[in-house]
Amino acid sequence: MREFLGEFLGTFLMVLFGCGSVAVSILFNSHQGLFQIALIWGLSIGLAIYATRSLSCAHFNPAVSFAMVASKRMKASKIPVYISGQFLGALIAGFLLYLLFEPSIAAYEAAHHIVRGTAESMSTGKMFGEYYQLPGNTAIVSMPLAMFAEGFGTFLLVLMIFFLTEGCNVGRPDNSLAPIFVGLTVSSLICLIAPLTQAGFNPARDLAPRLVAWMFGWGSYAFPDQSGGFFYVYVLAPILGGLAAAVLFSYILEPFMKKEHKSCESC
Numbered sequence: 001m002r003e004f005l006g007e008f009l010g011t012f013l014m015v016l017f018g019c020g021s022v023a024v025s026i027l028f029n030s031h032q033g034l035f036q037i038a039l040i041w042g043l044s045i046g047l048a049i050y051a052t053r054s055l056s057c058a059h060f061n062p063a064v065s066f067a068m069v070a071s072k073r074m075k076a077s078k079i080p081v082y083i084s085g086q087f088l089g090a091l092i093a094g095f096l097l098y099l100l101f102e103p104s105i106a107a108y109e110a111a112h113h114i115v116r117g118t119a120e121s122m123s124t125g126k127m128f129g130e131y132y133q134l135p136g137n138t139a140i141v142s143m144p145l146a147m148f149a150e151g152f153g154t155f156l157l158v159l160m161i162f163f164l165t166e167g168c169n170v171g172r173p174d175n176s177l178a179p180i181f182v183g184l185t186v187s188s189l190i191c192l193i194a195p196l197t198q199a200g201f202n203p204a205r206d207l208a209p210r211l212v213a214w215m216f217g218w219g220s221y222a223f224p225d226q227s228g229g230f231f232y233v234y235v236l237a238p239i240l241g242g243l244a245a246a247v248l249f250s251y252i253l254e255p256f257m258k259k260e261h262k263s264c265e266s267c
Contacts, residue, residue, distance in 0.1 A: 003078065006056025008087030008092075010048040013050045013203055014060050015043035015093035023097060023127040027104045034194055042187030049179035058179075060086055063242035067158045070246040087206035094128055094209030098216055101127075116217040124218075129210030130198035131224040133234055143229050145226040146197050147237040153193040153239035160185040162249040168257040197233065201241075206234040 018244075019140050021040040024030040032039050049058040056072065059065045065082040068074040104167075105124055114120045120133055132146035141149075163169050164185075173181055175200070194201040200206040209232065214222035223230045 002118065003056040004081050005226070006052040006054075007059060007082050010052040010056070010058055011060040011089030011092045011204060013048040013087045014041075014044050015090045015209060016127040017041075017047070017094060019093065019097055019127060019209055020100075023101050024122060026127055027101060027108050029030070034055070036189060037092060038187040038190035041190055042183035044183075046179040046183030046185050049182065053179070054222070056085070060087060060089075060204070061238075061242075062204055063154050063202060063238040064158060064161065066239055067242035067246035070243050071162075071250040072102040083204070087208050089206045090208035091211065094212035097213055099160075102216075111189070117219045119221060121221050122216055125213045127223050128213040128218075128220060129206050129224075130200045130234055132197040132223055132229065141196050142233060143225070143227070144234045148198045149193050150200060150233050151237035151241035152245075153189045153199060154238040155245045157189055157201050158242040159249060160246035162245065163253075166247065166249075166254070167256055168259075170257075171189060190233060198235045201238050203235040203238055206230070220242055 013237070021031060021037050021044075027035055031040075045060070048060060053056055059068065059082055060159070062083050065074065065079060065086075067192070069076045069079060108124060109116060111121075114124065116124075122131055125131075126134065132141045132143070151233075161182060164172050164181050165175075166172065172178070189201065190199040193201075207230070210222050214220075220226065222242040224233070
């Protein structure tokens with residue numbers, strides 16, 4: 001129960017502040033540019049880790065949880081507890097965001113002549129779930145490219161989590177500062193990947209709020225396409241990217257880090 005609560009509360013805070021920043025940017029033009037939203041996402045993750053890491057390992061992401069199991073840092077029996085907490089936390093945050101902004105969403109739709117449940121409504125649906133194909137988007141992103149972008153972004157995120165937290169890396173920051181650097185990693189990755197896929201890197205963060213949009217009128221347009229892209233791009237690819245990072249770090253990089261360090265003769 002302790003670990004479930006930690007994952008639930010941490011994911012709830014992350015999605016509430018992160019998706020909330022996207023919502024206020026769309027509805028009120030509150031943020032100017034991708035960097036501000038990326039920074040808020042990073043801050044929300046750092047704050048969520050500080051708030052809950054005494055309860056759980058502060059994953060907030062199924063891709064991270066699977067990576068920790070693959071690297072033998074967590075028992076596989078804990079996967080259901082972690083993922084259920086993450087998914088439920090993201091779902092409740094999605095419901096709360098809709099409750100807060102529903103009047104504003106309706107007013108925005110009326111002002112811009114948007115009918116919810118049509119292709120044009122993806123412009124508001126993206127405050128809940130990510131899209132790699134949006135009307136009017138100048139970037140040409142196929143499903144394979146979107147999968148690669150999400151998988152590669154998650155690969156880098158999980159790899160940096162290992163670098164920033166594992167004791168074998170003598171260059172890591174102090175434990176009290178690690179959450180800040182994890183958050184900044186997410187911010188940097190969003191700035192790189194978001195123009196292509198909106199930068200999810202997290203199946204729970206994407207799927208749970210997306211279901212909220214699906215239930216409240218967006219219907220099939222709560223999903224990025226009609227060929228399963230929400231699963232392949234935003235669920236499967238991040239998990240595969242996280243597993244690849246776990247294998248690289250645990251079986252290649254970590255053994256080198258644990259070897260006795262000898263100073264370079266030229267130093």
